[in-house]
Amino acid sequence: MSERKRTGPFDIIATVVAQEPAGSAAYRLTLDCPEIARCAKPPQFFTISCHALSQIHAGADADSVPLDPILRRPLGFYRVRPDKGEFDTIYQVVGRGTGMLTLLKPGDRVRVLGPLGKNINPKDIRSRTALLVGGGAGLPPLCYLSEALQDAGKEIIVIAGARYRELLIAPTVSRRLKRPVGGRKDVQSLEPLAQRDIDCAIALERHEEGFFEGLITAPLEEYLELDYEGGVEIVACGPPPMVRVIAKLAEKKSVKCTVVMESRMGCAIGACQTCVIKTTSGYRRVCVEGPVFDAKDIVWE
Amino acid sequence: MTPEQNDTNAEPSLETELLGMKMRTPLIMASGTFGYAFEIARVADLDFSHIGAVILKSVTLEPRQGNPPPRVAETPAGMLNSVGLQNPGVDYVIRHYLGMLENFDTNFIASVAGHTVHEYVECSVKMASHESIRAVELNMSCPNVRDGRRFASDPAGAAALIRAVKERCPKPIIAKLAPGTEDVGEIAGACIDAGADALSAGNTYVGMVIDTRRRRPLLGGNTGGLSGPAIRPLAVHNVCLVHQVASQKNIPVIGCGGVMTGNDAAEMMLAGACAVQVGTAVFTNVHIAADISAGLRKYLVAQKENEVSAIVGTLQQNETS
Ligand SMILES: Cc1cc2nc3c(=O)[nH]c(=O)nc-3n(C[C@H](O)[C@H](O)[C@H](O)COP(=O)(O)OP(=O)(O)OC[C@H]3O[C@@H](n4cnc5c(N)ncnc54)[C@H](O)[C@@H]3O)c2cc1C
Ligand SMILES: Cc1cc2nc3c(=O)[nH]c(=O)nc-3n(C[C@H](O)[C@H](O)[C@H](O)COP(=O)(O)O)c2cc1C
Ligand code: FES
Numbered sequence A: 001m002s003e004r005k006r007t008g009p010f011d012i013i014a015t016v017v018a019q020e021p022a023g024s025a026a027y028r029l030t031l032d033c034p035e036i037a038r039c040a041k042p043p044q045f046f047t048i049s050c051h052a053l054s055q056i057h058a059g060a061d062a063d064s065v066p067l068d069p070i071l072r073r074p075l076g077f078y079r080v081r082p083d084k085g086e087f088d089t090i091y092q093v094v095g096r097g098t099g100m101l102t103l104l105k106p107g108d109r110v111r112v113l114g115p116l117g118k119n120i121n122p123k124d125i126r127s128r129t130a131l132l133v134g135g136g137a138g139l140p141p142l143c144y145l146s147e148a149l150q151d152a153g154k155e156i157i158v159i160a161g162a163r164y165r166e167l168l169i170a171p172t173v174s175r176r177l178k179r180p181v182g183g184r185k186d187v188q189s190l191e192p193l194a195q196r197d198i199d200c201a202i203a204l205e206r207h208e209e210g211f212f213e214g215l216i217t218a219p220l221e222e223y224l225e226l227d228y229e230g231g232v233e234i235v236a237c238g239p240p241p242m243v244r245v246i247a248k249l250a251e252k253k254s255v256k257c258t259v260v261m262e263s264r265m266g267c268a269i270g271a272c273q274t275c276v277i278k279t280t281s282g283y284r285r286v287c288v289e290g291p292v293f294d295a296k297d298i299v300w301e
Numbered sequence B: 001m002t003p004e005q006n007d008t009n010a011e012p013s014l015e016t017e018l019l020g021m022k023m024r025t026p027l028i029m030a031s032g033t034f035g036y037a038f039e040i041a042r043v044a045d046l047d048f049s050h051i052g053a054v055i056l057k058s059v060t061l062e063p064r065q066g067n068p069p070p071r072v073a074e075t076p077a078g079m080l081n082s083v084g085l086q087n088p089g090v091d092y093v094i095r096h097y098l099g100m101l102e103n104f105d106t107n108f109i110a111s112v113a114g115h116t117v118h119e120y121v122e123c124s125v126k127m128a129s130h131e132s133i134r135a136v137e138l139n140m141s142c143p144n145v146r147d148g149r150r151f152a153s154d155p156a157g158a159a160a161l162i163r164a165v166k167e168r169c170p171k172p173i174i175a176k177l178a179p180g181t182e183d184v185g186e187i188a189g190a191c192i193d194a195g196a197d198a199l200s201a202g203n204t205y206v207g208m209v210i211d212t213r214r215r216r217p218l219l220g221g222n223t224g225g226l227s228g229p230a231i232r233p234l235a236v237h238n239v240c241l242v243h244q245v246a247s248q249k250n251i252p253v254i255g256c257g258g259v260m261t262g263n264d265a266a267e268m269m270l271a272g273a274c275a276v277q278v279g280t281a282v283f284t285n286v287h288i289a290a291d292i293s294a295g296l297r298k299y300l301v302a303q304k305e306n307e308v309s310a311i312v313g314t315l316q317q318n319e320t321s
Helices: A096-101 A135-150 A189-197 A217-225 A240-252 B003-010 B088-097 B098-103 B117-128 B156-166 B183-193 B229-249 B264-270 B286-303
Strands: A010-019 A026-032 A046-053 A072-077 A079-080 A086-092 A111-117 A129-135 A155-162 A172-181 A185-190 A199-204 A232-237 A257-260 A276-279 A283-287 A293-296 B017-020 B019-024 B026-029 B054-055 B072-075 B078-081 B107-112 B133-139 B174-177 B196-200 B206-208 B224-227 B253-256 B273-279
Touching: A046 A096, A046 A199, A072 A079, A072 A086, A072 A096, A072 A135, A086 A096, A086 A135, A086 B286, A111 B229, A129 A135, A129 A217, A129 A240, A135 A155, A135 A240, A155 A217, A172 A189, A172 A199, A172 A217, A172 A276, A185 A189, A185 A199, A185 B206, A199 A217, A217 A240, A232 A240, A240 A257, A283 B098, B019 B107, B026 B286, B072 B224, B088 B117, B107 B117, B117 B133, B117 B156, B133 B156, B156 B174, B156 B183, B174 B183, B183 B196, B183 B229, B196 B229, B224 B229, B229 B253, B264 B273, B264 B286
Parallel strands: A129 A155, A129 A232, A155 A199, A232 A257, B026 B054, B026 B273, B054 B107, B107 B133, B133 B174, B174 B196, B196 B253, B253 B273
Antiparallel strands: A010 A026, A010 A111, A026 A086, A046 A072, A046 A111, A079 A086, A172 A185, A257 A293, A276 A283, B017 B019, B072 B078, B078 B224, B206 B224
């Protein structure tokens, strides 16, 4: 097989290994799909059909094609285990398609397309420290990215935001910050990040013990006040309004900011021109020219 | 093996011929859903042997930036798109994209759109002059640009357009008709009389999705074109209407709208289509042409037909009183 073939993307049938709740109205879905697991890099994504194929794959029979909803949903990678040929995604239930995904059970087979889009190569991050900032559905891919960047020798600080604790996508554990801000030393961290000894500051809009209170920009501003040997830059991933606020703050503080963007997609492979966002050089396709963009190239509406 | 067994086991042939093109299957990837082929060809193991032809994304004389996003809204069993013919212009497409087509083993058809007859003519001539292009489809029915449907809603306008393109274009031309017009038969007749070599029936239907919270249309372009299985029964009926006219003049009809399976393709062909376009379905599976081909073969086996062309237009209408 040629190099090109091995890095996909693949339009292929994956098998559900497990599915379990991850926070409120969010699920962690584990898929067996060696082709994609072998080459998925953060924060690339894949698309998934909302329908399991019928158990006896009937080839071209009507029951094996998805009629409604027809489009596949774009989702990010949370954990990738190339050796086992598996990967995990965490998705929030926000509508009909993600609602249907909750019905998938171990053994079900489902059509996926991936890995898609550009990844963030550790050498794209010039600074020694990366502040990975995000919330909601952006957190799982940020966790995966934090691991890849840490493995490449970067200092990582994750700043996560949510309205209330139950919306966080992973269990929290108490931990000491290596680089304390706001007079706080002991705070809650997301468990996978704590395991990796990655600093994590979580901002909740509702007051809760062990968390920063307010919007995500509160801890972010404090972190931007600190000195970083080797420089610092931001990667933002999450709901569009949050990403926009982070990008604006980065611009004000003259800190480089990379954003991971979302948009509604048709093909997800660069052919249909539906997923565009406005940039300083015209409309750009999130599915192939993104989802990673330099924040200063985005024309924020 | 007894002769009888041999008969039923014979693999039915999907080969067809259209406008001088030899096609391994009657399946044609629809314009706008398969890009300029190289984008989708990046997918590992994409096999062109189930694809009879690809119609490239519509090009215009000048680059078009297209409509503001969002450009896609999902609907029951379908979707609206409002791309607005974004494309880098005919010269760019010829210089940068068409050269790649020779790497893919299938037939390629250009699709051309424009505001004026002049634009269609210039664009068609440029695209048709490229050796990889076997025919030109005139997109006379794009709902996403102002006056995009003008040419397909007025028989005289349609005829004038076809005549002008036919006069200069060195390759066969296909008129892509707008669906849902009462007088589609009349327009089809006008296109044929003006020299169209084939007809595509049809395109997307105009629709709107409203974001009730914001009290605004969801799509940046307000309205969009409805495609996918939601439109299939409308599209099949549309093919019947066009076939009634085209069959009298021996002009091939290409069915288009909502085809997802072999059985769907068979419906189109029974209604009179000698080839079938596949658009939105490719978003569910880029290898869908392989599945549709397999389904079509299965249908032919069940119907004891050896060749796919044998079923074209064989629909028997029920007696009504
Ligand atoms: C690159 C990328 C990565 C993503 N990663 C994740 C992830 O890891 N976890 C997660 O929970 N969510 C993620 N999302 C968002 C996720 O795709 C949407 O929440 C999901 O498509 C909603 O589908 P639905 O049917 O439940 O919602 P509905 O609103 O019913 O969906 C209707 C249509 O709109 C589209 N749509 C709605 N919201 C979005 C959105 N935010 N982004 C893109 N399309 C949308 C749907 O795909 C569908 O076509 C990602 C989106 C993108 C573009
Ligand atoms: C995203 C998208 C873009 C399209 N762009 C074009 C186009 O550029 N030119 C054209 O003639 N038709 C275009 N179409 C229409 C399709 O070619 C096809 O006629 C229509 O989608 C109905 O077929 P389907 O239900 O199989 O998709 C587009 C359709 C979609 C979904
Ligand atoms: S979704 Fe089709 S080009 Fe991006």
